[in-house]
Amino acid sequence: xxxxxxxxxxxxxxxxxxxxxxxxxxxxxxxxxxxxxxxxxxxxxxxxxxxxxxxxxxxxxxxxxxxxxxxxxxxxxxxxxxxxxxxxxxxxxxxxxxxxxxxxxxxxxxxxxxxxxxxxxxxxxxxxxxxxxxxxxxxxxxxxxxxxxxxxxxxxxxxxxxxxxxxxxxxxxxxxxxxxxxxxxxxxxxxxxxxxxxxxxxxxxxxxxxxxxxxxxxxxxxxxxxxxxxxxxxxxxxxxxxxxxxxxxxxxxxxx
Numbered sequence: 001x002x003x004x005x006x007x008x009x010x011x012x013x014x015x016x017x018x019x020x021x022x023x024x025x026x027x028x029x030x031x032x033x034x035x036x037x038x039x040x041x042x043x044x045x046x047x048x049x050x051x052x053x054x055x056x057x058x059x060x061x062x063x064x065x066x067x068x069x070x071x072x073x074x075x076x077x078x079x080x081x082x083x084x085x086x087x088x089x090x091x092x093x094x095x096x097x098x099x100x101x102x103x104x105x106x107x108x109x110x111x112x113x114x115x116x117x118x119x120x121x122x123x124x125x126x127x128x129x130x131x132x133x134x135x136x137x138x139x140x141x142x143x144x145x146x147x148x149x150x151x152x153x154x155x156x157x158x159x160x161x162x163x164x165x166x167x168x169x170x171x172x173x174x175x176x177x178x179x180x181x182x183x184x185x186x187x188x189x190x191x192x193x194x195x196x197x198x199x200x201x202x203x204x205x206x207x208x209x210x211x212x213x214x215x216x217x218x219x220x221x222x223x224x225x226x227x228x229x230x231x232x233x234x235x236x237x238x239x240x241x242x243x244x245x246x247x248x249x250x251x252x253x254x255x256x
Contacts, residue, residue: 001140001235004029007077009070011060011122012087014041016197017147020224021084021231026052028232033073033080035060035087035122060087060118066125080129083144084231085122088115088165090199092158108161115165119146123176123187131183138238141184145231146173148191148244154253166191170244177242186241188234193248195222215249222247 008025012018013034019041022032026049035058036042042055054076056069073080091107094100123144130142148166155163169189177187194200194211200221212220230247234240 001081001136001138001143001238003232003235005136006030006082006235007033007073007079008082008084009033009035009073009080009122009126010084010086011035011058011118012085014038014045014055016086016199017192017195017224017227018084018086019045020228021086022049022053024225024228024232026050030082031077033069033076035066035069060122061113063121063125066122070125070129074129079133080126081133081140081142082235083122083126083142085119085144085146087118088147090159090162093161094158095160103160108164111161112165112168115162116168119169120172127180127183127185130185135184139184140186140238142186143235144176144180144185144187145234146187146189148189150191150193150246150248150251150253152191152244153246156253157256173244174242181241186234186238188240188242189244190227190230190234191244191246191248192227193222193246193251195224195227197224214254215251218249220249222249 006025010018010022010032013022014036022034025032031052034042034055039057046053046055056072058069059065091111093103093107095103133141135141146169148169151159151163152166152170173187173189
């Protein structure tokens with residue numbers, strides 16, 4: 001799919017990986033609809049990006065909210081042919097701690113609800129719109145890119161909820177691709193390593209440098225723009241389907 005023909009929905013698109021992806025798509029001539037709960041950031045970004053971008057305050061865990069946002073995207077740009085799922089949260093909590101007791105079930109459920117169920121909720125509703133598209137010259141009607149994490153494979157102490165949510169995204173990538181193959185819709189997942197995102201924004205510079213030193217090469221935190229470059233590559237390479245790509249500089253996370 002040519003990037004300048006992309007009309008994408010980006011969940012969590014007001015900051016971090018999603019924001020970088022929105023910028024990449026618009027800079028390449030495509031259109032983006034940003035789904036996020038951060039109204040101020042979303043509206044500010046759209047104002048900067050211009051006519052090729054629009055924002056909708058969206059709760060990815062709500063069928064009604066996502067459907068309304070998708071309808072807005074279609075009414076604004078005429079179609080949806082790409083989805084990039086970046087919305088997500090994390091908690092740091094052990095399954096059991098002698099000091100705190102058992103893992104809070106509400107916290108675990110919230111992470112699964114937003115990261116995993118929110119991703120699937122957006123996909124299932126967006127594909128109803130994509131399936132109505134006319135195939136391009138390669139037979140494609142749409143492309144979906146999900147965001148997992150290296151935690152899906154190398155989950156650390158205190159990451160049980162986050163790792164479970166991201167592992168679920170990895171596990172559903174192939175069956176999603178198989179489900180949607182007959183509709184000409186591809187599904188891929190990116191599993192980023194240590195990236196400069198809002199999750200790390202509050203860390204001191206020395207802490208960021210320490211984390212970056214864990215990465216074999218390049219020994220630094222990843223840039224959101226590098227994630228966006230991979231999204232663009234996935235859009236443009238029709239043979240990429242049903243797979244998870246680690247984007248991590250060869251890092252393998254230690255237990256803690």
